[in-house]
Amino acid sequence: MKIGLLGFGVVGQGVYDLIASREDMSVVKVLCRKDVSLPGVQVTKDFNDILNDSDIDTVVEAIGGLHPAYEFVKAAIEAGKNVVTANKALVATFYDELIPLAKEKGLCFRCTAAVGGGIGWLSELERARRIQTIEKVGGIMNGTCNYILDSMTRLGFDYTNALKQAQELGYAEADPTTDVEGIDTWHKAILSSNVAFGICLDSATVPVAGISRIQATDVENFKAHGLVCKLISTGMFTKGKVSAYVQPTLVKFGEPESAVPANYNLITFVGSASGRMSFYGQGAGRYPTAYNVVQDCADVLLDKGFYSPCGEKVKAENTDFMRYYVRGEKDSWLEENTAETWGTAIISKPISVEAMHVWLKNHPEAFIAALAE
């Protein structure tokens, strides 16, 4: 396998390192804006040098972001090259275009590292689907949010200090919006549901609530009730109906999710035969992420195309009822739906996920967290 590697940042360098000693694949060209010198490898600033190289059969995209990653990946597929990427925003956004295009061309398109970093999550779903139906997917999919929530819970930090510490340690970006508002988890949730259920979710129907408005007083409230707050994604497929959402969720102290420390991920599927299966590991980092990129390359050598059929476009129907912790301005709807009061916050009566997120959209200053049952 002759690889054209797009990007030579944290993940790109990791991929290069892991492939260096292999005999079944080699990186022959690297697209990189900086001047670097790599033995036996042509480094270029022009993507066309890779696109037009007929020796290159596989493009590994490690640039990140939507553009120009999308244009490059699309052109690579059109030119007959397999694609491996860790870019969840790219795949979640252009799922219904890129996957069918690769399939039509008889090429492989793999993105295992896009969810769970070092956890072989999408590959696991692919394997699981050989034998059974998957009924549920989800869990803790963002290391930044977990790091912040864990610092607040275990060390008593407030949100600002927890975020600052995460930034200092390299676990959060200078602009943390994508992580703390749940967008990163949302991309991963959509991708997981698509692969697990063999569908193509309409992302506009998948609501997301992040953690940026959580306060130290909320965490104190949770602790007093034996609860730990985690940002959790959920996808369910029941009787032909799909529900999917991302929201802060309160789990009981002692449950597996409550014990996930620092920037780790814990992702779970429930299968009709296997029951609950969970995967715990580094959700990011150079070598864990690069590890799954190289695993994907090994699977391309075995001609593993994509994880599941890219099925029909499906709208999520979030009619499940849950109880919520809500801290925010009380209006008549909230008062009507209040079951208990916890300090300045309330615990709601069971309300539909959809209704809760509609209310949240109109009360962007509020913080909500679902109570896991």
Added chain:
Amino acid sequence: MKIGLLGFGVVGQGVYDLIASREDMSVVKVLCRKDVSLPGVQVTKDFNDILNDSDIDTVVEAIGGLHPAYEFVKAAIEAGKNVVTANKALVATFYDELIPLAKEKGLCFRCTAAVGGGIGWLSELERARRIQTIEKVGGIMNGTCNYILDSMTRLGFDYTNALKQAQELGYAEADPTTDVEGIDTWHKAILSSNVAFGICLDSATVPVAGISRIQATDVENFKAHGLVCKLISTGMFTKGKVSAYVQPTLVKFGEPESAVPANYNLITFVGSASGRMSFYGQGAGRYPTAYNVVQDCADVLLDKGFYSPCGEKVKAENTDFMRYYVRGEKDSWLEENTAETWGTAIISKPISVEAMHVWLKNHPEAFIAALAE
């Protein structure tokens, strides 16, 4: 794929059910001592009916125990049939005979369900080894022991009542020796190290301590120090040296292992690229176990032979130093190695795993538990 199924108990029936709706494989004959009637399937009491049927390309062994499972499996391989089994005692005991024999014949030998039930553990190790070196394997591998320890910790049961409850719920056998003395975990630990490190461990060099001598007062002692007792297997490969052992281990409350409830398993490998990866799920049960048996059949269709080379015979060298909780008759060696006293028990100075297990052999009434660092 035409399958001869040996045994029609809990797992055998599960395999039959999961295969019934598939087009890529079918059960054509079942070996069963009882008179059962299955549509389109020949049920026989004579193994030769399966052995001599040249249409049958794969034998699924779901009898359990060493004999006659060993004789049947060996004969099947010699007759040119692939073998899939969930029998860890069989595979751990006859590893250096059966695996090379299957390899020599160019056949597949798979046993994913032998460790972790529904967790695709051995398959994961096989996948991990494609890209990296595995440095460590182990964890909670026996649901019976975890159920008993969990009942003692969470519900305050004493050992006898916890075992009785586990038996009533079907989580422990009438004779629980194999589970509670750690033999089952020991088989799984040996098998995991063999596959992960590409070796063939000399089982006589792998010490095991079980949980049958734990008392409610021990658990109270652990709780008072924020610790939870779990039966944990360890295999490590460092600088060409292998260490491997099974022993009760004290983990801090809040660590992932401490949160594993009921009859669940939590198994971990540490890879040179991926870092720590853990797998959590049902360690047993009809469908979780049958699920991985059928996964193995799907992998036989892809001609996946065995998980790793069956390397040279290796002795474990358990020279790692650990601190131990020890409750038992105090002799001069123990007094010399005492660092603290916890009620009627002591916490030792750091001593080698090997030395601790030699002492335990001479003090079979004692209970020991290692302190995880």
